[in-house]
Amino acid sequence: MTDDPSAAPKAPSKPKSHGRISVQASLTPRDLMGTPQVAGAWQAKIITLFPDAFPGVLGLSLTGKALDLGLWALHVIDLRDFGIGKHKNVDDTPAGGGAGMVLRADVVGAALDRAAVGTPPDRSQWPVIYLSPRGKPLDQAMAQRFSKGQGMTLLCGRFEGVDERVLHHYGIEEVSLGDFVLTGGEIAAQALLDATVRLIPRVLGNQSSTEEESFSDGLLEFPQFTKPADWNGLAIPEILQSGHHGKIAIWRRALAERLTKERRPDLWRAYCAKHGRDPVEDQEQ
Numbered sequence: 323m324t325d326d327p328s329a330a331p332k333a334p335s336k337p338k339s340h341g342r343i344s345v346q347a348s349l350t351p352r353d354l355m356g357t358p359q360v361a362g363a364w365q366a367k368i369i370t371l372f373p374d375a376f377p378g379v380l381g382l383s384l385t386g387k388a389l390d391l392g393l394w395a396l397h398v399i400d401l402r403d404f405g406i407g408k409h410k411n412v413d414d415t416p417a418g419g420g421a422g423m424v425l426r427a428d429v430v431g432a433a434l435d436r437a438a439v440g441t442p443p444d445r446s447q448w449p450v451i452y453l454s455p456r457g458k459p460l461d462q463a464m465a466q467r468f469s470k471g472q473g474m475t476l477l478c479g480r481f482e483g484v485d486e487r488v489l490h491h492y493g494i495e496e497v498s499l500g501d502f503v504l505t506g507g508e509i510a511a512q513a514l515l516d517a518t519v520r521l522i523p524r525v526l527g528n529q530s531s532t533e534e535e536s537f538s539d540g541l542l543e544f545p546q547f548t549k550p551a552d553w554n555g556l557a558i559p560e561i562l563q564s565g566h567h568g569k570i571a572i573w574r575r576a577l578a579e580r581l582t583k584e585r586r587p588d589l590w591r592a593y594c595a596k597h598g599r600d601p602v603e604d605q606e607q
């Protein structure tokens with residue numbers, strides 16, 4: 323499903339093709355029912371040694387549906403295509419010695435050049451990101467920022483990572499999924515894309531659900547309950563069944579604050595600073 327974004331739009335050659343091109347080229351009933359204009363849809367370009375890993379989980383549920391509808395598009399660039407010689411080598415041993423292999427600067431550079439075709443050079447509109455444990459940890463504010471641009475290029479590392487020169491030369495932003503080491507950048511890329519794409523208008527059915535959920539206001543989300551009203555002798559909190567929306571909102575906020583204070587003192591301090599509150603004051607009611 324390697325997709326050359328510089329190529330002229332054409333009918334999809336494989337059934338797995340996703341995104342704008344397939345939507346424009348096929349007259350499915352959905353198109354006839356007035357699908358959204360997909361020109362200018364948010365786009366992701368992924369550089370990876372494992373193109374089959376995409377769209378992966380992004381092809382399921384709401385993100386997958388949005389992909390089929392052309393609300394966002396995915397272009398996968400196979401790093402192997404830029405490999406050197408008969409064996410299409412993409413990596414070599416680390417300069418200075420040590421274990422493992424490093425992705426070559428010339429190979430990664432050629433893939434980044436390909437990805438840059440047809441993308442705006444303004445990094446605020448189109449960030450170029452290397453998924454890396456050394457990067458800034460991914461958070462909701464980052465996902466919000468990314469979702470407001472036109473798209474992004476994601477470089478998935480493998481082995482010991484990427485030659486440092488290429489990261490500097492292309493002014494690449496490094497983003498981490500967290501303080502642990504994965505085998506490759508693909509899972510991290512999908513996590514980043516999932517967090518970003520769901521913030522694009524119309525990708526989630528109910529837009530207000532992104533406004534109330536965890537982190538949106540710097541707090542963790544309040545506890546949720548649903549049917550049955552009694553489960554294993556445990557009842558849903560009475561207030562949630564009162565129908566009194568004002569009181570429910572106050573209760574939820576109090577619980578969100580308590581949870582945040584208990585579990586994430588870092589978030590709690592930032593929230594208090596933002597709202598002019600004393601972080602040691604007792605919020606319990």
Ligand code: SAH
Pocket residue numbers: 452453454455456477478479480481482483484497498499500501502503504505506507508510
């Ligand atoms: N030697 C590197 C780790 C390489 S892991 C180091 O110690 O920093 C191989 C690849 O997996 C990396 O190039 C990166 O793309 C990806 N990766 C590993 N952990 C990651 C994390 N926490 N966040 C994002 N990407 C990660």
